[in-house]
Amino acid sequence: xxxxxxxxxxxxxxxxxxxxxxxxxxxxxxxxxxxxxxxxxxxxxxxxxxxxxxxxxxxxxxxxxxxxxxxxxxxxxxxxxxxxxxxxxxxxxxxxxxxxxxxxxxxxxxxxxxxxxxxxxxxxxxxxxxxxxxxxxxxxxxxxxxxxxxxxxxxxxxxxxxxx
Amino acid sequence: xxxxxxxxxxxxxxxxxxxxxxxxxxxxxxxxxxxxxxxxxxxxxxxxxxxxxxxxxxxxxxxxxxxxxxxxxxxxxxxxxxxxxxxxxxxxxxxxxxxxxxxxxxxxxxxxxxxxxxxxxxxxxxxxxxxxxxxxxxxxxxxxxxxxxxxxxxxxxxxxxxxxxxxxxxxxxxxxxxxxxxxxxxxxxxxxxxxxxxxxxxxxxxxxxxxxxxxxxxxxxxxxxxxxxxxxxxxxxxxxxxxxxxxxxxxxxxxxxxxxxxxxxxxxxxxxxxxxxxxxxxxxxxxxxxxxxxxxxxxxxxxxxxxxxxxxxxxxxxxxxxxxxxxxxxxxxxxxxxxxxxxxxxxxxxxxxxxxxxxxxxxxxxxxxxxxxxxxxxxxxxxxxxxxxxxxxxxxxxxxxxxxxxxxxxxxxxxxxxxxxxxxxxxxxxxxxxxxxxxxxxxxxxxxxxxxxxxxxxxxxxxxxxxxxxxxxxxxxxxxxxxxxxxxxxxxxxxxxxxxxxxxxxxxx
Numbered sequence: 001x002x003x004x005x006x007x008x009x010x011x012x013x014x015x016x017x018x019x020x021x022x023x024x025x026x027x028x029x030x031x032x033x034x035x036x037x038x039x040x041x042x043x044x045x046x047x048x049x050x051x052x053x054x055x056x057x058x059x060x061x062x063x064x065x066x067x068x069x070x071x072x073x074x075x076x077x078x079x080x081x082x083x084x085x086x087x088x089x090x091x092x093x094x095x096x097x098x099x100x101x102x103x104x105x106x107x108x109x110x111x112x113x114x115x116x117x118x119x120x121x122x123x124x125x126x127x128x129x130x131x132x133x134x135x136x137x138x139x140x141x142x143x144x145x146x147x148x149x150x151x152x153x154x155x156x157x158x159x160x161x162x163x164x
Numbered sequence: 165x166x167x168x169x170x171x172x173x174x175x176x177x178x179x180x181x182x183x184x185x186x187x188x189x190x191x192x193x194x195x196x197x198x199x200x201x202x203x204x205x206x207x208x209x210x211x212x213x214x215x216x217x218x219x220x221x222x223x224x225x226x227x228x229x230x231x232x233x234x235x236x237x238x239x240x241x242x243x244x245x246x247x248x249x250x251x252x253x254x255x256x257x258x259x260x261x262x263x264x265x266x267x268x269x270x271x272x273x274x275x276x277x278x279x280x281x282x283x284x285x286x287x288x289x290x291x292x293x294x295x296x297x298x299x300x301x302x303x304x305x306x307x308x309x310x311x312x313x314x315x316x317x318x319x320x321x322x323x324x325x326x327x328x329x330x331x332x333x334x335x336x337x338x339x340x341x342x343x344x345x346x347x348x349x350x351x352x353x354x355x356x357x358x359x360x361x362x363x364x365x366x367x368x369x370x371x372x373x374x375x376x377x378x379x380x381x382x383x384x385x386x387x388x389x390x391x392x393x394x395x396x397x398x399x400x401x402x403x404x405x406x407x408x409x410x411x412x413x414x415x416x417x418x419x420x421x422x423x424x425x426x427x428x429x430x431x432x433x434x435x436x437x438x439x440x441x442x443x444x445x446x447x448x449x450x451x452x453x454x455x456x457x458x459x460x461x462x463x464x465x466x467x468x469x470x471x472x473x474x475x476x477x478x479x480x481x482x483x484x485x486x487x488x489x490x491x492x493x494x495x496x497x498x499x500x501x502x503x504x505x506x507x508x509x510x511x512x513x514x515x516x517x518x519x520x521x522x523x524x525x526x527x528x529x530x531x532x533x534x535x536x537x538x539x540x541x542x543x544x545x546x547x548x549x550x551x552x553x554x555x556x557x558x559x560x561x562x563x564x565x566x567x568x569x570x571x572x573x574x575x576x577x578x579x580x581x582x583x584x585x586x587x588x589x590x591x592x593x594x595x596x597x598x599x600x601x602x603x604x605x606x607x608x609x610x611x612x613x614x615x616x617x618x619x620x621x622x623x624x625x626x627x628x629x630x631x632x633x634x635x636x637x638x639x640x641x642x643x644x645x646x647x648x649x650x651x652x653x654x655x656x657x658x659x660x661x662x663x664x665x666x667x668x669x670x671x672x673x
Contacts, residue, residue: 056516057487060505063497108583111510115580116316120573125588126503127576132510136502 048082048142051135053100054107058139065140068123068133078141085134107131166341168212169352169373176379180206180347182665183369183383185354185398186390188244189651190637190658192332192340193289194387197662199343203669206381207340207348208371210390211241213333218374218548222353223394225554226543230600232423232558237605238391242350243333245391245605246651251329252457253290253652254297254322255283257474259464260646266471269420269534272643273615273624282656289655290327291335293454297323303449303456309442311458312582318466319578322476326448326455327651349381353549357386357402357410357634365632372549385665389637389658392421392607396540396640397554399611399621399628411611411628414618418540420609421558422645424529426602430591431477431528431572434485434504436512436521437584446481446524461647462571473531474647475571482523503586511583521585529604530568531647535559540610560597569593606650611640626661637661 055061068074086094092110094103114120114129121133128136182198184191187209195207211219224235238245256276263271287295296302300311303323311321340346352371360367369381388395396418400409409417435441443449444458460477467474485501492498504520532538538559542552569591576587614620617629622641628634637658639650 055506055509057505057509060497060502061509063499063502064506066496067499108511112581112583115577118573118577120576120580122589124499125590126499127573127580127587127589128503128506129510129580132506135510136506 047086048078048138050100050103051082051085052139052142054103055135055139058143061136062139062143064123064126064128064133065136065138068121068137069140071123076137076141078138081134081138081141085131085138088131088134107135165346166348166350169349169371169379170375170377172349172352172373172377172379174378177368178206178347178379178381180204180381180383181669182206182385182387183208183381184387184389184637185357185369186210186244186388186394186638187242187333187340187348188389188391188638189246189332189654191387191389192243192336193655193658194389194637194662194665195343195346195348196289196336196339197659198665199339199346201345201666201669203345203665205343205346206383207346208352208354208369208381209242209348209350210353212350213242213337215239215241215247219351222547222549224547225393225556226545227556227558229538229557229559230598232556232600232603234393234554234556237603238393238607241333242337242348243331246330246332249327249329249605249651250649251290251327252324252649253287253292253327254324254648255279255656256646256648256653257464259467260474260644260648264468264471267473267533267644269536269612269619270644272613274613279653279656279660282659283652285659286652286655287325289330289659290652291330291453292325292327293452294325297325299323303444303451303458305443305449309444309449310440311442312440312445314578315581316578317463318574319460320463321445321458322461323444324457324459324649326457354398355401355549355551356404357388357398359402359405359410359631359634361405363406363410364630366634374548383633385633385635385668387635387637387661387665391638392610392640393540393554393556395636395638396421396610397542397552400540400542401551410634411621411631413630416536416612416619416621418610419536419538420534420612421538421540421556421607422532422534422609422642423558423600424604424606424645424647424649425532425560425564425568425597425600426527426529426604427568427591428527428602429525430568430589431526431575432482432500432588432590433479433524433526433579433585434500434507434521434588435524435585436504436508436514438484438519438522440584441479441481441522441524445479460575462574466574470570470574472571472574473533473567475528475530475568476647477575478527480525480527482525485520485523487518487520500588503588507584507586511580514584528568529647530564530571531645532560532564533567534609534612534644535561538609558600560600562595562597565594565597604649606639606645608639608642608645608650611636612643613641614643625664626657635661635665 111129119130181204258276261272366386402410543555579585611621
C-alpha cells in the first residue's frame with residue numbers, strides 16, 4: 001500500500017470526528033458571538049488589520065485558511081473572526097494598548113498554550129494550533145474579493161462547545 | 165568441526181550434552197559461549213554455508229491474516245537471518261519489561277536491570293564499538309549536533325548504534341569450527357523433538373536431510389533456536405507424545421505473534437530552525453568504529469500517563485523551502501511553505517530569512533500489543549520433508565492503529581510547544597488495520613516468557629514450562645515486543661541462557 005502517495009485518501013480519512021467537531025466549532029461559533037460584543041465596523045476593520053498584521057505573509061497564511069473554508073463549507077464573518085481571536089488573546093493579556101511586539105509575545109504564548117491543551121485544528125493534515133488556524137482563516141477572509149466573507153450569512157446560533 | 169548431515173549414515177545416533185537446534189544469532193552465540201567449556205555441544209543447522217533455494221523453501225508457509233512474507237522475512241542457512249539483517253541495535257527500555265495495566269498480557273518475569281550485563285556483552289558480540297547508547301554529548305561533534313529538546317518530555321531523542329552488521333555465520337564460523345567441544349551438523353533438519361513417555365524430558369531429536377538420510381541426536385539438554393516462527397512450529401509438530409505439541413499444555417505455543425508494523429511516510433515535518441537538525445537525525449553518522457543514528461521515541465512518563473505503547477520515528481531530509489519557491493501549478497501556495505510562514509509569525513524566534521526552513525519526511529516502527537489471536541499454527545500443506553508448514557495469522561487491531569495515530573498527534577503537540585516546527589500527519593485514523601504498510605522481519609512472542617505456566621511457554625530461564633531439559637532461545641520468548649529491533653536482545657538473552665547452562669553443568673559436575 002503506497003500510503004503516503006494517496007494524498008486524497010488521507011484527506012478523506014485524515015480528520016477525526018473530534019477534530020471535525022473542533023473545526024465546526026470555530027466556524028459556527030464565530031456567528032454565535034452576540035452582536036453586543038461586536039464593535040463598530042471601523043474598529044473591527046482596525047482590529048482585523050492589527051491581527052492580520054501579526055502574520056509575516058498574510059497571503060501565505062490565507063492559503064491554509066482557504067483550505068479550511070473549502071473543507072468545512074463554513075462561512076464565518078470577518079468581524080466575528082477578528083473578535084473571536086481578540087477575545088482569546090485578551091485572555092492572555094492583550095489590551096488595546098498592546099504594541100506589535102507585545103502582541104507577538106502574547107500570540108506566541110497563546111499558540112503554545114493551545115498545543116499544551118491539545119487544542120489543535122487539522123488543515124490538509126497539517127496540525128495547527130486553534131489560534132493559528134483562526135488567524136489563517138482571518139487572513140483568507142480579509143483577502144477575499146470584496147463582498148465575500150465580510151458579511152456573515154445567516155447561520156444558526158449555537159452555543160460554543162469547545163473551550164476557548 | 166563441521167559435518168554435512170547428508171554424509172551421515174542412516175540410523176546413526178549421536179549422543180551429546182547439549183543440542184542447539186538452529187545456527188542463527190542465538191544458536192551461534194550460545195555455542196561460542198560454551199566453547200572450551202567441557203560441555204559437548206552439537207549445533208544443528210538446516211542449511212549449509214550459503215543460500216540454497218531448496219532449503220529456503222522449507223520456510224514457506226501460509227499467510228491467512230494481515231498479509232505477511234513468511235518465506236522471505238528470514239533466512240535458512242548458517243548464520244540464519246543475520247545474513248540479511250540491517251544492524252540496528254538498542255536495548256529494550258525499562259518500561260518494555262514492566263507489567264503495564266493498560267497493555268493486556270504485558271510484563272516480563274525479568275527486568276531490564278537483570279539483562280543489563282548481558283546487553284553489555286551483546287554489544288561486543290554485535291560489534292557495536294560502545295555500550296553507551298544515549299550519550300548525546302559523545303556524538304555532539306564539539307557542540308554542532310544537539311538533541312532537539314522538546315518541552316514536556318513526551319517526545320525524546322534516543323540513539324541506535326549500528327552493527328557492521330555482523331554476519332554471524334561468517335564472523336564466527338571459525339570460532340565454531342575450531343572449538344574442540346562443538347560439532348556442527350549442516351544440511352540437517354530436526355523433524356521432531358521427541359520426549360520420553362512422561363512428555364517432560366527430551367530424549368532424542370529425529371533428523372532428516374533433503375537427500376533422504378535419517379539419523380538421531382540424543383542430548384542431555386536441548387535448546388531450540390530456530391527463530392520466532394520456526395520455534396513455535398517445531399514445538400507444535402513435536403506431537404508424538406504430547407498431542408498438542410511440546411510445552412503447549414495451556415495452548416500458548418504459537419500465540420501472541422508480534423511484529424513491529426512499519427509505516428513509510430506517516431508524517432512530514434517542517435522546521436524553521438535548520439541548525440536544530442543534528443547530522444545524526446537524518447542519516448547515520450560514523451565516529452570511528454561507532455555508527456550512530458538519532459530517532460524520536462516516546463518518554464515512559466508519557467506512555468504511563470496516556471496509556472500508550474511506543475513508536476520509533478526516523479527522519480529523512482526532503483528539501484529546503486524558500487520564500488521564492490514557485491507556486492503550485494494551480495497557482496496556489498504550497499502548504500508546507502504556508503505552514504512555515506505561519507510558524508515564523510507565531511511561535512518561532514527565527515528572524516527573516518529567504519530560506520524559510522526545511523521539510524522532512526519520516527518513517528516509523530511501532531509496538532504491537534500482545535494479542536493471543538495473532539498466531540502461528542500448523543498448515544495442512546507439507547514441506548519437502550513431509551512436515552506441516554507454518555500458517556501465519558498475523559492480527560493487527562484498531563487499538564494498535566489508533567495508538568500510532570495518537571502518538572503522531574503527540575509529536576505534533578511537541579513540535580508546536582517547541583515552536584520551531586509543525587507536523588503533517590499522513591497516517592489516517594481508520595477503524596481497522598487490514599494491511600500493514602511494512603514490517604521489520606521481527607518475529608516475536610510465539611513462545612513467550614512468563615512466570616505462570618498458564619500464560620506462557622517458557623520461564624524466566626527460557627526453559628519450557630513443564631519440561632526438564634528443553635529451552636528456547638530467540639525473539640519468540642519476548643513477552644512484549646517494545647519498539648526496538650530485536651537482535652541485540654536476542655543475543656543478550658542467548659548469553660544469559662549460555663551462562664545458565666554452564667551453571668547447570670557445573671553444579672551437575
